[in-house]
Amino acid sequence: MRVAEYTRYGSPEVVGIVERPEPHAVAREIRVRVHAACVGAADGAARSGTPWFARLAFGLRAPRRSVLGSDFAGIVDEVGPDVTRFAVGDRVFGAMGAAVGAHAEVLVVAESGAIAPLPAAVSMTDAAAACDGALTALPFLRDGAHLRPGQRVLVIGASGSVGAAAVQLAKHLGAHVSAVCGPAHVDLVASLGADRVVDRSTEDALGGPATYDVVFDAVAASTFRRARRALRPGGTYLTTVPSFAILLQQLTSRLGRRRAVILFTGLRKDADKAPDLEQLAALLAAGVLRPPIEREVALEQVAEGYRLVDSGHKGGSVVLRLVPAGAEARA
CATH class of the missing domain: 3.40.50.720 (NAD(P)-binding Rossmann-like Domain)
Known part of the structure; x- marks a missing residue:
């Protein structure tokens, strides 16, 4: 699988695309094929290491976690033993919080994590942006x-x-x-x-x-x-x-x-976030919540996504599209 990886703090160009083995769901975990993920302000702070106190959370000299991204939407493609809440093929969205890792084609999440079912009427892009x-x-x-x-x-x-x-x-x-x-x-x-x-x-x-x-x-x-x-x-x-x-x-x-x-x-417990995600899913499906999107960029354009965030003048969310919307519709 492809991930957006960085190993040192700096400008958007420190983030590059690398190949990694796909993880597998174990125990009470699910694996999600990520369709959309956001590049947010917290990702920008983590990537740049600024302001200085951001390094208290992300690593003093170098990043503790090399793949950023909290907010995501996708489709479950593998479930671990004893999983009862989700099944293969379910549309889901959620937030990784401080664990990050959503800027990747595949993501493993605890069944009890900050994740919720996504109504069919809601696009992956809107779902990720709502988390953002x-x-x-x-x-x-x-x-x-x-x-x-x-x-x-x-x-x-x-x-x-x-x-x-x-x-x-x-x-x-x-x-x-x-x-x-x-x-x-x-x-x-x-x-x-x-x-x-x-x-x-x-x-x-x-x-x-x-x-x-x-x-x-x-x-x-x-x-x-x-x-x-x-x-x-x-x-x-x-x-x-x-x-x-x-x-x-x-x-x-x-x-x-x-x-x-x-x-x-972002530091709230997953058990507190999950009900909020279910409420947001209902608001999205009803058309009450319409997250504005500044731009959608492909995973290999992640540096451009960071530049938009760093500009401080975006209108809405910057979304990484890991699966084109047309491919999602055909699936």
């Missing part, structure tokens, strides 16, 4: 902000994979959503259902008179200090990007009337 964005946005809104119908939400970085999912999920949960993005993505974000789209090049969403119950900064474009003035009493500032400041503010803000929250959603 919505599997992060959902717990932030539900568990971090305790979002309720009628509340007002500001999403900063609304054109990225997490931000776009946050816009759609917040609307689904009954919130009024204002969404911030660059001028190139105003139409895209409007199509996601935002009540108001703010072009960051012409307006400062945090500097105006509007106030919000939740400010969800998906790209670390602001700070809790800046957002406080735009938060209503009892409001919550969410950010997906760790820093010493936000970790300290998460502790100290508990004593105040406005909270700062960061969640490490």
Whole structure:
């Protein structure tokens, strides 16, 4: 099988395609023929080794794991003994989390892992992209902000994979959503259902008179200090990007009337992720969730995928297609 492998930190070109023996499912494992996998921000940090604290997770001097990729969709083609949840031929999608390894043609996953059945109506590309964005946005809104119908939400970085999912999920949960993005993505974000789209090049969403119950900064474009003035009493500032400041503010803000929250959603237990995947599958099948796709690239173009992620200006997810969509349909 082919995998996208890297053995040292650096630019996108450090990732190359190599051949490896195909693994086999044992015990309570299943083997998945991967059709689509995402190149996400965490993959970019792991590949480059930046910021510096990324190496605490991925390896101080060199990468601990040479194949990246968490979010995937594919078809089960082998099951181990005692597997009862899945069968050969099942369409599935899921997230590997810190274990990574999804940038490969074949992937072995524990039956009890963060994996769920994929409805026939949902494409492999959309399924992988939902893991890339919505599997992060959902717990932030539900568990971090305790979002309720009628509340007002500001999403900063609304054109990225997490931000776009946050816009759609917040609307689904009954919130009024204002969404911030660059001028190139105003139409895209409007199509996601935002009540108001703010072009960051012409307006400062945090500097105006509007106030919000939740400010969800998906790209670390602001700070809790800046957002406080735009938060209503009892409001919550969410950010997906760790820093010493936000970790300290998460502790100290508990004593105040406005909270700062960061969640490490990728480190959640598989048992917590699996029900979320089943919920996302239902939302995808119903058309409630429509993950935007910046570009699909073939496995051998993985370096181009990383360049798109590194640019910081993508609209939605970058997806590796390991099996062409036409071949999937014929299968």
